Amino acid sequence: MPKIKFLGGVREVGRSSILIESKTGAKCILDHGIRFKGKERLPQEPDTTNLKAIALTHCHVDHSGALPYLYKNATPPFFTNPVSLKISEVLIKDSLRISNFSYPFGHQELQKLIQNSYFLKNGKRQKIDDNFYLTFINAGHIPGSVSILVEVDNKRILYSGDINTQQTNLNKSANSSDIPEIDGLIVESTYALREHPPREELEEKFVDRVINTIENGGRVLVPAFGVARSQEVLMILNKYNYKGKIFMAGLAKEVSKIYLDHPESIKNIRMLKKALKKTQFVSTKSVRTNVKKYNGVIIAPSGMLKGGVAMAFIKSFLNDPLSAIYLVGYQVEGSPGKMLLDKGIFKYNENSRKKHAHNAIEIYAKCERDYFDFSSHADSVHLREYIENLNFYDNSKNIFCVHGDPKSTTSLSSTFSSKGYNSVAPEIGEVYTI
Numbered sequence: 001m002p003k004i005k006f007l008g009g010v011r012e013v014g015r016s017s018i019l020i021e022s023k024t025g026a027k028c029i030l031d032h033g034i035r036f037k038g039k040e041r042l043p044q045e046p047d048t049t050n051l052k053a054i055a056l057t058h059c060h061v062d063h064s065g066a067l068p069y070l071y072k073n074a075t076p077p078f079f080t081n082p083v084s085l086k087i088s089e090v091l092i093k094d095s096l097r098i099s100n101f102s103y104p105f106g107h108q109e110l111q112k113l114i115q116n117s118y119f120l121k122n123g124k125r126q127k128i129d130d131n132f133y134l135t136f137i138n139a140g141h142i143p144g145s146v147s148i149l150v151e152v153d154n155k156r157i158l159y160s161g162d163i164n165t166q167q168t169n170l171n172k173s174a175n176s177s178d179i180p181e182i183d184g185l186i187v188e189s190t191y192a193l194r195e196h197p198p199r200e201e202l203e204e205k206f207v208d209r210v211i212n213t214i215e216n217g218g219r220v221l222v223p224a225f226g227v228a229r230s231q232e233v234l235m236i237l238n239k240y241n242y243k244g245k246i247f248m249a250g251l252a253k254e255v256s257k258i259y260l261d262h263p264e265s266i267k268n269i270r271m272l273k274k275a276l277k278k279t280q281f282v283s284t285k286s287v288r289t290n291v292k293k294y295n296g297v298i299i300a301p302s303g304m305l306k307g308g309v310a311m312a313f314i315k316s317f318l319n320d321p322l323s324a325i326y327l328v329g330y331q332v333e334g335s336p337g338k339m340l341l342d343k344g345i346f347k348y349n350e351n352s353r354k355k356h357a358h359n360a361i362e363i364y365a366k367c368e369r370d371y372f373d374f375s376s377h378a379d380s381v382h383l384r385e386y387i388e389n390l391n392f393y394d395n396s397k398n399i400f401c402v403h404g405d406p407k408s409t410t411s412l413s414s415t416f417s418s419k420g421y422n423s424v425a426p427e428i429g430e431v432y433t434i
């Protein structure tokens with residue numbers, strides 16, 4: 001009977017990692033991410049004897065950030081796809097560069113990870129040991145994101161990774177009908193307690209507000225995560241015929257170029273190309289010297305205003321009553337973005353970051369600000385629907401709720417316990433047999 005050990009990303013979002021072990025002791029690790037808070041930034045130390053493979057659901061650093069650590073003293077095969085590998089490399093380098101935490105690995109281990117990578121196409125069953133297989137299945141979360149089906153000792157375990165069952169402009173949605181009958185499910189719980197607003201309406205409302213602000217002589221700053229969210233916002237503006245200028249800067253620019261090099265990962269590459277053609281890429285240096293020149297919509301990381309090239313624009317926006325700052329991603333409690341939305345104050349101290357130091361600032365916002373929930377995760381309704389539509393073998397309705405705060409993971413788990421599933425919100429280090 002296979003064992004599942006939860007090394008991280010349980011009752012929290014961050015440092016996701018799961019170890020699956022066959023009855024003969026062969027192992028594989030799914031994801032190995034980092035988190036940004038606390039003393040423990042990495043997943044629990046895994047036992048890597050007889051480690052046959054490492055596989056990645058997607059490039060976000062809460063899933064990929066600690067992968068190089070596994071290459072300190074070993075060279076196991078690493079299964080991923082081209083777009084996830086390329087963007088993981090960019091994000092891991094970035095986290096090594098900006099973090100004030102000293103990670104127990106560096107560029108050398110990252111190179112070893114890259115050298116040991118193998119690309120796996122969705123739907124292709126990859127053998128990693130006797131009676132031990134991995135298959136990638138589209139997860140709909142961001143370009144390149146997959147769920148991983150593990151077949152081991154004649155049992156099937158599905159690890160959802162981060163999933164979205166709703167279509168976005170960038171991604172095809174995850175679909176429970178792509179999944180064969182399973183014995184166990186490890187599922188994310190990020191939005192198990194929240195519902196997203198209807199997508200189309202929200203998109204229209206967002207573009208209306210942008211157009212209004214611009215027509216009234218203002219500018220719009222959209223601080224967005226550079227991976228996927230920036231490009232999604234760009235496609236939304238294009239879809240609803242926003243005709244003004246669009247500027248893109250920082251990581252968003254770099255990732256857009258990677259997407260163009262990997263058209264297979266994008267739902268509608270023609271639409272993205274068209275939108276990018278109308279976009280002016282701007283360098284951080286040019287922004288610093290000539291902020292006011294950029295008159296229109298500016299899409300610039302970071303999404304929670306914790307740093308990034310958005311910092312170069314922020315003062316000129318905060319002080320302008322005609323302009324607007326529209327946040328488009330989840331804002332963690334205590335982040336500068338959250339405080340700006342709730343209290344209208346922008347408070348920021350760059351001392352926590354090593355480079356590009358700015359002074360501590362605190363500004364009362366004169367500009368308009370709002371939040372548009374363009375999430376890339378399934379919400380409470382769609383998550384439950386997805387799980388209910390999966391087929392479990394009789395008497396093996398095992399569900400493990402991970403990747404969410406303690407309330408979300410335990411609530412999702414108790415919902416399914418009450419429906420007759422064998423459901424649990426595991427804690428770190430716990431081992432289960434299936």
Ligand SMILES: [Zn+2]
Pocket residue numbers: 058060141162
């Ligand atoms: Zn993610």
Ligand SMILES: [Zn+2]
Pocket residue numbers: 013060062063162403
């Ligand atoms: Zn995640």
